[in-house]
Amino acid sequence: MNAEATSRVLDRIDGLRDELVAALADAIAIRSVNPTYPDQDYDDLVGGESEVAGLLAGLYREAGAETELFGEAPGRDNVVGVLRGSGGGRSLIFNGHVDVVPADDPAQWTHPPFTAYVDGTHVWGRGSVDMKGGLIAQAFAAKALRQAGVRLRGDLVLQGVAGEENLEHHMGTSAVLERGFTAEGAIIAEPTGALSPLTVMPATPGVLIMRISVTGRSAHAAMRARMRAEPADDPVAASAIDAALRIHDALRRLEDEWVEGRVDPLFEKGQFTIGLDVIDGGARGSRNVAFIPDETTLDYAIFYPPAAQLSEIQSEIVQTVAGVAKRDPWLRANPPRIDWPMHYPGGRTDRDHPFTRMVCLARERATLDTPFAGAPDVRPFPSATDLTWFTAAGIPAVGLGPGALTMAHSVDERCAIDELVCAARTYAVAAIEWCGAE
Known part of the structure; x- marks a missing residue:
């Protein structure tokens, strides 16, 4: 591992903490409820996914990525950002979905679901956990790499996809892969806080x-x-x-x-x-x-x-x-x-696969001297995720993202800020480890 480069990147992520939280608040404020979710008004909601994709595109460009927005339907854009490597390294995907589930009755929430509330330890709001928090953390990992002057050898491909919450992979992840945005490994930013935060999840039923x-x-x-x-x-x-x-x-x-x-x-x-x-x-x-x-x-x-x-x-x-x-x-x-x-369909990457081991090691190194220090748990997702479509395409993939699983789809959804920062640190270390760095 390039210890000096890693240290610079981790310091930069810590310095971007407040900016990361502000960017997540901006993303939560966009009501990107999946418009085809049951009992929703399609015409009222369509366009939110594209708006989040546009926000991410701006962050990806700040990281030095070539960006592209495209969709299978108007108002339902995916966004991809590619940080070109210098050559000789393996490529890596950071993936997450831009759509969220409905908030149901806002009166049940302690704070308005589409107005982020920051209480000093958590960011509250629909999507803070599932999964705008993970998407923003991935973008800030890429941004920190650039600001720290670290050039990866392999390509880093950032993906924000539409349609996942209603199992429309053909609108999102599958469409992105079919467009040629593939790599040799993928980390999906679904919330993986199971028995402990930032669990590594290499399988889905x-x-x-x-x-x-x-x-x-x-x-x-x-x-x-x-x-x-x-x-x-x-x-x-x-x-x-x-x-x-x-x-x-x-x-x-x-x-x-x-x-x-x-x-x-x-x-x-x-x-x-x-x-x-x-x-x-x-x-x-x-x-x-x-x-x-x-x-x-x-x-x-x-x-x-x-x-x-x-x-x-x-x-x-x-x-x-x-x-x-x-x-x-x-x-x-x-x-x-x-x-x-x-x-x-289900999907899995073996626990002993080199990619799974690498992500576990990255998570352990990135969380040293934090409340999440130590080797991570390795557990399966309890439900469907887009991991399926990566493994079906022959791309080893794992899930790792900030937020407790119990918070996903829940009233008063909220994500710990420390988890957001440690997730970004883990993504950055994984990129350096897998892609190589100069």
Whole structure:
């Protein structure tokens, strides 16, 4: 490691602390809520992502980067900045997303969600953790490299992408990679504060959304006793909710089996789940307790090991549902329908991969004499991230970013300033280590 260059850069980052916080406050003030997020007004929100991309472009230019803004839809720009290396070094990507989730009811927040509040230790506001804090820290790492007079040998590629919060990777990270902005390693600035801050996260589970639609036969609610007494294959009525819950009971048992049957060395037992998160049921003509329900949908979020095949996961679930239908006269005659509205494959970079080891070492060196000193935890992301698309492209990638995971998408989202600074320090050290420096 170039110890003298690293020392200069770390000192410069510490000197940029107040400027970094101010830049994050500017980014939070931009309401870049993903316009396609459920129940949002697209026309009201579109353009916020481009505005954040423009802010980042200015920071990237201050770092000496060649910048480009482009998007797959108007108002939804990605931004890329490239710091050209002198040659002979490996290339590195710093990646993060510019969109945020809605803030819901601002009255629930201690401080307005889109007006950053700085209390001396934390920056409050939507996106402070997920993930404008990480994006700004990456930009300031690049800025500090330039101000410290450190020239990397390999290229450093800064990426601020649109669409991640609604799993629109085709709008963001995949579009950027397809445009040719690739490298030999990538650090994604998702918040990785798990059991301890600034955890290194080299894996993400597969995420599968499933909808099960069940049909019943409606009648007056008073017919329930008669429904139970009559032949189950042709009753006067059949509750779609009852039938759906029988299916769910079987899927709960399958989820219990996954504790031992679906495992991965980077994940703790029990992290792969079949979660029922949305139920919608009732009578088509009236959502009223006076009617036996004739339709029900169950929406599940399924998290599975990154090494597992999608077809294998789907087949196991389909067989479980089919087993319930086979034993149930009504469902046997009226089979439930299964749809798969969304799939996000898992991804992983091995714990012992040279890139993972390098990021761990960079994080340890960058946090010496700070509250975060010591070797970092190495854990998987609990949910989908754009790490998937880097590993799918053959680029080793890990997540490392400021902020507690519990703060992501939450009311009163806030990020510790010390974490922001230490994240920037880690990014800078990683760039020197991976790319080489003059």
